[in-house]
Amino acid sequence: MFQYVFKHFWNSLKIGAGREKVGEIVGRDPYGNIYYELPAQPQLGKRNPTRWYNTAETGSGDMLHKEVWGGFDSDLPAEWESWLRFRRTNPPSDDEVMKSLAIAEMKKVNAAKLEMARLEELKAQGLDTGPPKPQDHEKTPYPRYDDLEIMPGENQDEKKDRWAKYKNPYMKE
Numbered sequence: 333m334f335q336y337v338f339k340h341f342w343n344s345l346k347i348g349a350g351r352e353k354v355g356e357i358v359g360r361d362p363y364g365n366i367y368y369e370l371p372a373q374p375q376l377g378k379r380n381p382t383r384w385y386n387t388a389e390t391g392s393g394d395m396l397h398k399e400v401w402g403g404f405d406s407d408l409p410a411e412w413e414s415w416l417r418f419r420r421t422n423p424p425s426d427d428e429v430m431k432s433l434a435i436a437e438m439k440k441v442n443a444a445k446l447e448m449a450r451l452e453e454l455k456a457q458g459l460d461t462g463p464p465k466p467q468d469h470e471k472t473p474y475p476r477y478d479d480l481e482i483m484p485g486e487n488q489d490e491k492k493d494r495w496a497k498y499k500n501p502y503m504k505e
């Protein structure tokens with residue numbers, strides 16, 4: 333009995349090694365994520381199914397040269413995330429996901445148009461359209477030099493580009 337419990341406990345700590353073989357593939361999304369489900373087993377006291385996903389980066393067998401937290405910041409469509417969190421019982425269809433992504437793109441285009449119109453209106457009024465100036469509590473109490481690193485090993489050019497993924501691609505700089 334102790335060996336049975338210890339073996340299952342030890343296998344539960346393994347992240348991905350045997351999970352794909354046990355769970356069945358439920359679907360895939362346009363970002364390359366694969367979604368799995370392990371059905372509920374009420375006779376063993378497991379009332380809810382187990383759901384998880386593997387990203388395109390972490391889905392392969394070679395995990396040596398990958399980040400420890402790889403995949404936790406990946407793109408997930410809202411429909412698949414709601415399925416993973418048990419907010420919906422059935423997995424989403426491909427058409428449903430593609431419609432949602434098309435609506436999101438349309439919203440980005442419309443937001444960029446509205447922002448450009450707002451900036452033109454501010455320019456016409458003679459107001460400053462640049463980013464807000466740092467307030468007193470946001471200013472650094474020590475000097476910064478361009479030729480010195482702030483964080484050891486971190487390049488300043490890489491740090492400036494950190495938010496590029498989250499910017500609206502339809503906005504003009």
